[in-house]
Each structure stands twice: as structure tokens, then as C-alpha cells.
Amino acid sequence: MLVTRKYRFAASHRLHAPELSDAENRLLYGQCNNPFGHGHNYEIAVTVRGSVEARSGGAVDVGLLDGLVEREVLEPFGHRNLNQEIEAFRTVVPTSENLGREVARRLKQHWDAVFPHGPLLEKVAIAETGRNACEVSAHEIE
Amino acid sequence: MLITRKVEFSASHICRNPGLSDEENRALFGGAANPHGHGHNYVLEITVEGAPDPVTGMVLDLKTLKNIVNREVVEVYDHRFLNHEVAPFDQVIPTPENIAIDVWNRLQPHLSGPRARLHGVRLYETPDLYVDYFGDAA
Numbered sequence: 001m002l003v004t005r006k007y008r009f010a011a012s013h014r015l016h017a018p019e020l021s022d023a024e025n026r027l028l029y030g031q032c033n034n035p036f037g038h039g040h041n042y043e044i045a046v047t048v049r050g051s052v053e054a055r056s057g058g059a060v061d062v063g064l065l066d067g068l069v070e071r072e073v074l075e076p077f078g079h080r081n082l083n084q085e086i087e088a089f090r091t092v093v094p095t096s097e098n099l100g101r102e103v104a105r106r107l108k109q110h111w112d113a114v115f116p117h118g119p120l121l122e123k124v125a126i127a128e129t130g131r132n133a134c135e136v137s138a139h140e141i142e
Numbered sequence: 143m144l145i146t147r148k149v150e151f152s153a154s155h156i157c158r159n160p161g162l163s164d165e166e167n168r169a170l171f172g173g174a175a176n177p178h179g180h181g182h183n184y185v186l187e188i189t190v191e192g193a194p195d196p197v198t199g200m201v202l203d204l205k206t207l208k209n210i211v212n213r214e215v216v217e218v219y220d221h222r223f224l225n226h227e228v229a230p231f232d233q234v235i236p237t238p239e240n241i242a243i244d245v246w247n248r249l250q251p252h253l254s255g256p257r258a259r260l261h262g263v264r265l266y267e268t269p270d271l272y273v274d275y276f277g278d279a280a
Contacts, residue, residue, distance in 0.1 A: 001239055001242070001243075001273060001274070001275050001278075002273065002274040002275075003238075003239070003271075003272075003273045003274075004271070004272050004273070004274070005270060005271055006269070006270040006271070007270075052237075052239045052240065052243070055159060055161075055162075055170070056159070056170055056171075056235070056237070057157065057159070057234065057235030057236075057237035057239060057240050058237045058238075058239055059239050059273070062271065063172065
């Protein structure tokens with residue numbers, strides 16, 4: 001059984017690869033390379049895999065999941081400039097792909113403390129806008 | 143190939159384990175344990191797997207799928223108080239997980255033909271919470 005919960009946060013970012021020249025960055029990232037940055041209403045979907053527990057009839061305690069996502073993702077990322085305020089993005093370009101990885105990494109790092117007896121983290125999907133999406137499987141994250 | 147049909151129904155329920163105290167139920171289910179019940183606009187996506195028929199070009203006629211889902215699930219659940227009116231929810235807590243399992247059990251006998259078979263049930267309790275069940279334990 002898979003259970004998926006959606007969350008939202010708003011943040012700003014700038015796509016700029018330090019390995020490339022300013023001209024190459026403008027060509028590659030277009031408007032997303034604007035030096036002042038820009039923002040999105042991000043939507044993330046966290047999917048959990050577990051079996052249905054008889055006591056609750058559920059596969060995951062949604063309250064515990066909400067608490068973990070709030071603490072590790074929504075609170076630190078919400079209304080922030082990701083490049084300047086999140087350590088991981090000082091050196092890594094905050095694309096949807098890298099943001100998805102960072103969200104999955106943060107959840108995976110604290111997963112066992114919150115869910116010592118299961119369920120398992122299955123995947124994280126992140127959408128910058130309603131027209132694109134990126135999905136990261138938990139097994140892709142070390 | 144997978145084909146999916148979406149339907150909606152509205153129903154009320156209580157999430158409460160009769161083996162637990164009121165306090166334990168509130169801790170486990172929060173507001174969903176309210177003994178008077180509450181409701182949702184559920185959205186159900188039924189996915190069928192198969193190969194298209196070489197003549198019709200269809201895995202399964204979507205009208206047929208719609209009729210099966212309406213007859214076996216929507217007409218049974220829609221505008222009902224699940225705990226009081228729909229078995230097995232007099233015995234089983236109608237969480238989204240258990241509703242998805244019941245939908246699977248109702249549809250599976252009707253969607254197990256040689257060309258098209260039930261692949262998955264996705265049930266949205268709200269736009270921000272859904273479960274996927276594929277007939278397996280985990």
C-alpha cells in the first residue's frame with residue numbers, strides 16, 4: 001500500500017552554475033538565471049510504503065509524517081532564498097531535481113527516528129509549477 | 143498498457159477503533175474520531191492493465207469500466223454513512239487504506255478477464271491525501 005501526502009511552500013531561487021560563464025548561464029537557464037532570483041509556489045508529494053496496521057486501519061501515522069515534513073522541509077525552506085539560506089544550495093544549483101534530492105535526503109536522514117517500525121519512504125515528487133514535476137525514489141538517495 | 147477511469151463519490155465516516163478508549167481514539171485519529179461522523183468528497187481512480195484488442199483498439203471499453211465501477215462501488219458508497227450502511231465498515235475502520243482495499247475486493251472479480259485485469263486503485267480522501275493499492279500486502 002502506498003500513501004501519498006501533498007505539501008506546499010513558497011521560496012525563491014536562482015539557477016546559476018558556477019562552472020559555466022555568465023553568458024553560458026544566461027543561455028542555459030534563461031530567465032531563471034536573473035541575478036536577483038525569482039520564486040515559486042512549490043508542491044511536494046511524499047509517498048510512503050507500508051502495510052495496514054490493525055490498530056489504526058492505516059499504513060502511516062499522517063500526523064507524524066506531517067510533523068517530520070514540517071520540521072525538516074516546510075519550516076526551513078518556506079519563504080526563504082534557497083541559494084542564500086539553505087546550506088546545501090550554496091554550491092549546488094537548486095533545480096527541481098536537486099531540490100527533490102535534498103528533500104528526500106532530509107526525510108531519509110530522520111526517517112528511522114520518527115518511524116522505527118515502518119512504513120518506508122518510497123519517493124518524493126516536487127513541482128515548481130503545475131506544469132512540471134520531478135520524482136526521486138528513496139533508493140536513489142544514499 | 144494501463145487505462146484509468148476516474149469517478150467521485152461523497153460519503154461520511156468515523157475513524158474509531160472500538161477496542162480503544164475515547165482518549166486513545168482522539169490521540170490516534172484526531173477530529174476523524176468525532177462520534178457523529180464527518181464526510182469527504184472522495185475521488186477514485188481505477189486503473190486496468192492489458193493489451194488493446196486488435197479489432198476494437200481498446201483494452202476495455204471505458205463505458206463497460208464506468209458501468210462496473212458505478213454499479214459495484216459508487217452506487218454502494220455514494221451519500222452513505224460508511225460505518226453504518228456499507229459492509230465491511232461496520233467491522234473495519236474506513237480509513238482511506240481500508241476503503242481502497244474494499245474497492246479492490248469489489249472490483250477484482252469483475253476485472254480479471256484474459257485481456258484486461260485490475261491493476262490499481264487510487265483513492266483521494268482529500269486533494270492532499272491519497273492511497274494506492276495494487277492488491278498486495280505492502
